Amino acid sequence: MRAGLFGGTFNPIHKGHLMVAERVLHRFSLDRLYIVPCRVPPHKFPAFLAPAAERVRMIQLALPADTRYCLSDLEIRREGRSYTIDTVDHFKMWITPGAVLFLMMGMDAFLEIHTWKSHRRLLEAVQPVVVSRRVDGRMHAGDDVSLMDGYIRSELSGDYHYVEEKFCWQRDAENKIHLCPTQPIDVSSSQIRQRIRDGKEIVDLVPPTVNAYIGQKGLYR
């Protein structure tokens, strides 16, 4: 079994998240893709954090009708801040024992992974799959490989070698970090929240069901 974990605040879920999910699901032939919204983000302090139940509802409305997509409320049920390593341990023990676990994230998240709790053990437990994103407002689509290569060597470990035809850094058969090259979609949850506060449309950034839900509930105003 090949399972993907996709964690985030999803405040709200948007087309960028859905593009990441779809792309990784296909490229890595996943049997299951778990979307794992957090209750309180460990690295961020968003000014307008919608209640967990509302974020979960928007994910339910946004996910395609494909049984490979699963919503996990594991981190929502956990008190306080959630750490990815704890979630991964739980999945390995109780939900997907024996599975190859892929941890999906945007480039911005990956470039901070050395600050995550128990990141060395995390890199042994999962295979990160990194998706291109605008970083600090600049496009890195063309040089994602050199960006990641420099980061991996300076912050993670010099033991990885790059396998060009697979877009993959490898330490051994099990320890891999993947780049999933994509045309980045320039959308973020903070941009959506800002647009709503400015009274602007968000119809091009979220699925129609989520747009309608945000309007009905008056979220992020």
Ligand code: ATP
């Ligand atoms: P915010 O703007 O509030 O910081 P966000 O848009 O980054 O939120 P999160 O829910 O925090 O959304 O992101 C969850 C994961 O999805 C992270 O790994 C992030 O890098 C990734 N991600 C979000 N948007 C995109 C995008 N447009 N392209 C690629 N990856 C993305």
